[in-house]
Amino acid sequence: MKTNSHLVEVKNLVKYFPLLAGxxxxxxxxxxxxxxxxxxxxxxxxxxxxxxxxxxxxxxxRCVLRLYDITAxxxxxxxxxxxTIQGEELRKLRxxxxxxxxxxxASLNPRMTIGDIIGEPLQVHNLVTDKxxxxxxxxxxxxxxxxxxxxxxxxxxxxxxxxxxxxIARALATRPKFIVCDEPVSALDVSIxxxxxxxxxxxxxxxxxxxxxxxxxxxxxxxxxxRVVVMYLGKVVETAxxxxxxxxxxxxxxxxxxxxxxxxxxxxxxxxxxxxxTGDVPSPLFPPRGCRFHTRCRLAKTECRExxxxxxxxxxxxxxxxxxx
Amino acid sequence: MVEKLLExxxxxxxxxxxxxxxxxxxxxxxxxxxxxxxxxxxxSACGKSVSALSIMRLIPYPPxxxxxxxxxxxxxxxxxxSEEEMRSIRGNRIAMVFQEPMTSxxxxxxxxxxxxxxxxxxxxxxxxxxxxxxSKLLKLVGIPDAERRLNDYPYQFSGGMQQRIMIAMxxxxxxxxxxxxxxTTSVDVTVQAQLMELMNNLRTQFGMSVILxxxxxxxxxxxxxxxxxxxxxxxVESGLTDTIYSQxxxxxxxxxxxxxxxxxxxxxxxxxxxxxxxxxxxxxxxxICAFAPRCKFAISKCTEQKPELEQVGxxxxxxxFRHEEVPxxxxxxxxR
Numbered sequence: 001m002k003t004n005s006h007l008v009e010v011k012n013l014v015k016y017f018p019l020l021a022g023x024x025x026x027x028x029x030x031x032x033x034x035x036x037x038x039x040x041x042x043x044x045x046x047x048x049x050x051x052x053x054x055x056x057x058x059x060x061x062r063c064v065l066r067l068y069d070i071t072a073x074x075x076x077x078x079x080x081x082x083x084t085i086q087g088e089e090l091r092k093l094r095x096x097x098x099x100x101x102x103x104x105x106a107s108l109n110p111r112m113t114i115g116d117i118i119g120e121p122l123q124v125h126n127l128v129t130d131k132x133x134x135x136x137x138x139x140x141x142x143x144x145x146x147x148x149x150x151x152x153x154x155x156x157x158x159x160x161x162x163x164x165x166x167x168i169a170r171a172l173a174t175r176p177k178f179i180v181c182d183e184p185v186s187a188l189d190v191s192i193x194x195x196x197x198x199x200x201x202x203x204x205x206x207x208x209x210x211x212x213x214x215x216x217x218x219x220x221x222x223x224x225x226x227r228v229v230v231m232y233l234g235k236v237v238e239t240a241x242x243x244x245x246x247x248x249x250x251x252x253x254x255x256x257x258x259x260x261x262x263x264x265x266x267x268x269x270x271x272x273x274x275x276x277x278t279g280d281v282p283s284p285l286f287p288p289r290g291c292r293f294h295t296r297c298r299l300a301k302t303e304c305r306e307x308x309x310x311x312x313x314x315x316x317x318x319x320x321x322x323x324x325x
Numbered sequence: 326m327v328e329k330l331l332e333x334x335x336x337x338x339x340x341x342x343x344x345x346x347x348x349x350x351x352x353x354x355x356x357x358x359x360x361x362x363x364x365x366x367x368x369s370a371c372g373k374s375v376s377a378l379s380i381m382r383l384i385p386y387p388p389x390x391x392x393x394x395x396x397x398x399x400x401x402x403x404x405x406x407s408e409e410e411m412r413s414i415r416g417n418r419i420a421m422v423f424q425e426p427m428t429s430x431x432x433x434x435x436x437x438x439x440x441x442x443x444x445x446x447x448x449x450x451x452x453x454x455x456x457x458x459x460s461k462l463l464k465l466v467g468i469p470d471a472e473r474r475l476n477d478y479p480y481q482f483s484g485g486m487q488q489r490i491m492i493a494m495x496x497x498x499x500x501x502x503x504x505x506x507x508x509t510t511s512v513d514v515t516v517q518a519q520l521m522e523l524m525n526n527l528r529t530q531f532g533m534s535v536i537l538x539x540x541x542x543x544x545x546x547x548x549x550x551x552x553x554x555x556x557x558x559x560x561v562e563s564g565l566t567d568t569i570y571s572q573x574x575x576x577x578x579x580x581x582x583x584x585x586x587x588x589x590x591x592x593x594x595x596x597x598x599x600x601x602x603x604x605x606x607x608x609x610x611x612x613i614c615a616f617a618p619r620c621k622f623a624i625s626k627c628t629e630q631k632p633e634l635e636q637v638g639x640x641x642x643x644x645x646f647r648h649e650e651v652p653x654x655x656x657x658x659x660x661r
Contacts, residue, residue, distance in 0.1 A: 052513035159602050160369075189368040190540055191599040194584035198598055216513060223586035223596065246588060260518040261588060262543030266567050268589050269547050276522060277515045280483045 006079070007178055007210045008041040008064060013073035015056075015063050019285065032284050033059040035234040036073075038311075041178075046204065046211045048225030048242070050218055050257070054281055055231040057214045061180040064212065065097050066090060077178070095125050098171040102183035104163030108155040114166050115151035121173040140169040144199060161192035168199070172207070180212045185220060197224060218261050222246050227317065230254050233292040234284055236311065240318040250320045253293050291323065299324055329397075330534045331380070331502060332356040336394035338372075338379045341387065345607045349375040349389075351558035354634070357502070357534045357551075362525070364545040364566075365538045366581075367555035368603060373538045376555075377504045381421060382411050399501065417447050420495035424507040426487035430479040436463075436490055437475030440497065447498045462493040466523060485516035489523065496527060503528070506538045521548060542585055546570055551640075554578050557604050557615035560634060564641035572652065574643040577616050579655050614645070622647055622654050 014037075016030040034056040041047045049057045062068045064075055066082060074083045082093060098121075101107035108117055119137045122128050128136050138148035144165040155163060164184060171179055181200065185193040201224060204211060215221050221228060228245050230238045230253065238251040249255045256275040263269045277296050282288055291309050294300040301323065309321045338350040350372040357363045367373045378384050379391055382403060396403040399418065403411065423429045431439055440462060441455035450458060456475065463471035466489040479487060488508060495503055505524065509517040525548055528535050539545060545552055545566070552569040554562045554577065562575040573579045583597035601619040609615055617627040626646050634642040645651065 052515060161602065189603070190542070190581060191368060191584055192602075194596045194598045195600075197586075198596055218514070219586040219588050222588060222592060243592060256515060258588065260514045262518075262541075262547040263587055263589050264542035264546045264570070264582060264585055265587070265589070266546045266570050269543070274518070276518055278519075280485060280516070281513075 005042050006040045007043045007045075007077070008212070009074075009076040010040065010060070010064060011038050011074045011076070013037045013060065013063055013075065014071045015059050015068060016071045029285055032234050032287055034063065035287075037231070037234070037236050038073075039229050039236065039239060041210055041212060044208060044210055045227065046213050046225045048221035048228040049212060049214045049231065050216060050221050050228060051231035052216060052257075052281055054233070054284060056234040056284070057231050058182055060231070061099070061182050061212060061214050065099055065180055066093070067099075091125075095121075095127075095174040096176050097178045097180070098174065098176040100164075100167055100171050100179060100181045100184045103187055104160050104167055105187075107167055108163060110155055113152050113154060114146075114158070117155070117166060118169045118173060121170060125174055127174060136173075140173055143172060143203070144169045159192075160188050161195060164188060164196050165199070168196075168203070172203070175207075176209070178210045178212070180214065182214045183216070184213075186215060186217060193220070200224065218246075218258060230257070233281060233287055235292055236319075236321065237293065238318075238320050238322075241316070244316065244318055248318075250314075250318070250325050251293075251322050252297050252299050252324070291321075327361075328359040330357050330359045330361075330399065331536075332395075332397040333376070333380070334395040334397065336376060336379055336396065337392045338375050338384055338389060339392050340389045342607070347607050348558050348609075348611070349606065350379060351611070353394075353555070353559055355553045355560060355563060357536055359501075360528070360532050360534055362528060362535045362537065362548055362550045364549035364552045365536060365555060366540065366542065366545055366552060368540055370603060370606065371555045372558040372606075373555050374506050377421065377506055377536065377538055380504065381415055381419060382406075383415075416443065416500075417498045418500055419502045419504065420498065420500040422488070422491045422495050422503065422505045422508045424510050426484065426491045426511075427479065429491060430487060432479055435476050435478055436482070440475075440490070440494055443494060443497050458497070459493075462497055463490070465496070465527070466490070466493045467519075468493075485512050485520060488512060488520055492520075492524060492527070496531070499531060500533060502534045502536065504536045504538070507540075508537075509541070509544065510539075517544070542582060554581070557606060557609060559615070560642070560644065561616065562641075562643045562645075563634070564638070568638065568641050572638075572641075574637055574641070574648045574651050575616075575645045576620050576622050576647075576651055576655075579651065622651065 013034055015034040016032055018027040019029045019031055021028045037060060051057045063070050074081055115137050118140050119133060122136060137151060141148045146165050185196050188196060213225055222242055225242050228242050229236055232253050238254045249258055256277045259273060259275045279296050282295055288295050290306050291304040294304040303323050309323045311319050311321045313319055334354050336350055336353045340347040340349055353376055365373045380396055384391060391404060437456055437459050440459035444450045444455040444458050460471045460475055468474060468489055509520050521544060549566045552566050553560050556577050562578045573582060580597055580599040584599060599619055604615055612631050614627040614632050617623040632644045632646050634644045637643050637648055
């Protein structure tokens with residue numbers, strides 16, 4: 001059944017976090033962070049995952065990497081079911097999948113030199129001999145355009161952009177095939193963002209990587225991704241080729257999300273149609289019945305309040321979950 | 326006739342720290358007309374927030390101190406006022422909204438109490454009246470069920486709602502000037518759109534001026550009348566929004582605008598990358614163009630002299646020795 005061109009496949013992924021209360025820490029409810037999400041990532045592709053805070057996009061990334069135990073569903077990596085693998089097998093798998101974090105200030109150990117930070121995965125996985133160790137670190141630093149002579153410095157001596165480069169070098173140390181980039185540029189300044197985006201793109205080409213690129217900035221996601229998945233409150237609402245999604249968004253949520261992004265050009269921006277959403281995202285503890293977006297949707301009908309929309313395939317890899325499409 | 330509400334003239338705010346003198350704001354001049362929406366754009370540590378705190382005279386001393394300049398507001402120099410006089414302006418005539426609403430609100434007081442407090446203090450209202458007024462303000466900023474929610478604590482509101490409360494608080498004394506320091510940085514895009522729309526509507530409704538401090542060039546393009554671009558504590562370019570976006574003349578402005586991916590342009594358009602890092606303001610020599618080390622068009626003059634703001638068009642000012650050549654140079658760079 002599995003075609004080889006899919007590096008990662010996620011099938012009906014569900015992740016609930018228990019909400020505990022009282023002295024006995026009894027479970028009183030489920031936080032439905034991710035609820036029945038499916039997508040796949042082709043070899044060499046960048047798949048963008050967008051949505052607002054609390055939509056479950058980070059949780060999806062962590063589930064795919066097996067950093068969380070999932071509640072239900074399956075995850076396949078290179079055609080193999082990795083949903084429940086444990087121990088040595090999982091440890092080996094970790095070499096192939098890595099993570100780049102959002103906050104370059106919180107994700108680096110302040111007491112380690114950057115050489116040790118970048119080299120740690122090499123030691124953990126026993127990938128190099130002591131002799132090669134130093135050379136390998138210098139190589140990785142060059143790869144991310146850091147000067148190798150800075151190897152003995154500590155994280156606090158670096159700026160945000162440079163720290164993000166350190167994080168990228170560390171992720172690349174085990175020569176992974178697949179990297180989850182979780183908001184890798186949102187903590188950076190505009191001019192530094194462009195530098196890091198360019199670096200990520202370049203590395204992808206050079207090393208033949210596959211990314212799951214999680215971000216809330218739609219213009220950045222469009223720029224780097226081949227295909228994009230839009231999430232709302234734990235569900236996928238739309239998936240399409242990058243150009244297609246931005247040119248012909250079909251789900252009312254995607255449309256609103258896109259129109260909320262101002263374009264840095266006054267003439268163009270003035271002519272755009274704006275859809276202003278009202279209210280906030282509901283709590284994932286008590287998601288609305290029916291379509292989860294209906295409480296904020298300007299087009300909602302009775303059907304939307306009662307029945308959850310199925311994901312429809314419109315061909316051309318464009319999938320939408322909306323009754324009105 | 327346009328009336329000037331605020332004029333910042335050659336403002337200099339320094340911080341005396343162990344490593345030396347940090348010139349956070351070093352010769353900043355700009356103005357805001359009555360009812361105008363002015364944007365102050367720049368990246369972290371360019372001095373944009375410090376310049377706002379200087380207007381409010383809220384620079385922590387030590388280590389910070391306003392060493393020079395004038396801040397003319399409604400005809401008076403704020404820097405010459407006594408602390409007492411300043412207190413009658415702060416929060417009253419000039420109000421401020423900060424980036425993180427959660428850290429600006431008191432977590433152990435109800436929203437009603439916090440709103441009423443400023444109304445009692447600044448407008449001399451009685452307790453009952455203040456609460457009534459507070460609920461009106463909450464309605465004004467679009468908080469549903471306002472009366473009941475007066476008894477809620479800050480944590481019971483979402484980030485967007487908290488920022489609405491901050492805006493309500495800022496508006497409580499009907500200020501002439503609202504300074505918003507990165508008000509939407511910590512919220513989602515759909516909420517950002519709501520908040521910006523709200524602020525802009527209130528501005529027209531009350532005839533306030535707004536100074537928006539931000540790094541988001543999209544938001545600036547959508548709302549601002551006038552844009553001031555800051556780099557290393559001073560302005561590098563200033564002008565009307567349409568001018569700045571259609572004919573930027575400073576290499577930093579050009580780079581900043583071209584380095585953001587745009588939804589309306591083809592995906593394949595390569596991103597422009599400004600090389601290098603922002604300067605260390607303690608070690609930066611004061612007699613050169615601060616942007617020169619990162620500038621693709623820098624010539625020897627740029628590291629020998631400091632360029633001053635020069636008028637290059639209607640209300641358009643640039644501080645660059647090569648401003649005349651910049652449009653042609655950028656075109657060459659883009660083709661490459």
